[in-house]
Amino acid sequence: MRVTRLIACALCALGLAIQPLSAQDVVTPQAKPGEPGASAPNAALPDDPALLNAPAAPDTPPPLGSLLGGNAVPGSSTPVVPYAPAITPDTGMPGPSTLSPVYLVARLAEDGPSLTDGVRWRVYANTPNDQGKLELVATAQGGDADFRLAPGDYFVHTAYGYAGRTSRIAVRNGLTSQTVMLNAGGIKLDAQFSGQQPIQTGRVVFDIYERDFDSRGERKLVAGNVKPGAIVRLNADTYHVVSRYGAVNATVRADIRVEPGKLTEATVYHNAARVTLKLVNQSGGEAIANTKWSVLTPGGDVVVEGTGAFPAFILAAGEYQVIARNEDKLYSREFEVNTANHGEVEVLTSSLLKQ
Incomplete structure (x- = not known):
């Protein structure tokens, strides 16, 4: 009889401990700061x-x-x-x-x-x-x-x-x-070309930074290389978002507010296109291998460099100058990039650049 009573007491204690809590049982203590x-x-x-x-x-x-x-x-x-x-x-x-x-x-x-x-x-x-x-x-x-x-x-x-x-x-x-x-929410980011054209060529990623600068004049990175459509959970605040299309100069920046308990969806618009460079003896001809490339701004600043017969870059819309070096000879031409207008830029060997 004594053993039965002890077993009953132990089972009662266990039953009380594993009884699930309802939502009404959960309270938030109202304590003062500190x-x-x-x-x-x-x-x-x-x-x-x-x-x-x-x-x-x-x-x-x-x-x-x-x-x-x-x-x-x-x-x-x-x-x-x-x-x-x-x-x-x-x-x-x-x-x-x-x-x-x-x-x-x-x-x-x-x-x-x-x-x-x-x-x-x-x-x-x-x-x-x-x-x-x-x-x-x-x-x-x-x-x-x-x-x-x-x-x-x-x-x-x-x-x-x-x-x-x-x-x-x-x-x-x-x-x-x-x-x-x-006190947190979510953010979902997407990117398109201006005019609401979908981006189907190239890779777009987002970097999310704190909005304010630190003592060194830099923003702290919160989340990097975020893919379009991914949901990122963040504390409620305003963030500085950088959208990178390709790896050169096609970037868009925006400040976006995340509200507590809400999903914020935002789309950024790029003005850029993908260009492929070719050094040829005649228009439509075969690309010449072992060529080094430099893409410059109209002012002469280097935008990107590469090597090969068909280097491809995603560039922001605007005017550029390209210089091709092959067998110690330089060739050059100017070209323009228009939004979503992907294509080839041919440099003719007849456009020899005087040194």
Whole structure:
């Protein structure tokens, strides 16, 4: 009879611990700045730069429903760890545990749904260790997070793509629950030729920078080589976006605002084309190999250089001069690039440049 009663007590304790929390059970502590539980979006953690610069799988697109404020799928992709008090040898009854359950939820905006995927959680000790660094205590990845932590104060870094926020939590005996407002959104970029013509030749990528300059007069790169159509998750802010078409001088710049809880879609327009250079003895003739090329501006500044019989470059619309060198002889001609007008530029050997 005594054994049956002990088993029943242990099963009751386990059942209470794994009972799922409803949305109404999750609350956001209303703490004053500087107090335990207060959120610190830009808090710098001493000697731990990795904490604030660790995006959660930025190459994985976020769920569009979350970014656009759609309905979230109930549940969590982070497994819940069962928790029950240990049996003490003296009494045979459950005794107090040294760990407390901690339940964390992330949202992009105040009125948005909780994120169910793509969130990375890192929990750090509140004070530096002997090496002057904050010790990583626990991690989780997925949607909401369920930890077992000893009572005390902690830093929690929540990352969602390139968006991130650092918060303080105070763990006490019993359940600690907190909702982290990331104040973040998404951006989706595309590029076309002026006149809304699709770009089908060449490669377009985007670089996303902070809008403000640092002390050295440079902008900090947030995300580089972003492909058209990819969704990038960012903290709500205004960013300086550079669209690069090809690898020479066809670039477009724009400042774009990311709103919390929203997906911002933006299209930039390029004025450029792809040109292929040929040195020939006569118009339409065979290209001469082992030729070195220099493309210059009308003022004589070098735009790009190359070697070969058929070098191809994507150039911004405008006027250029090309110089071909073959067997110590120089040949030259002027040409113009028009938007989306791809083609060949032939340099005749009869256009010998006097040296």
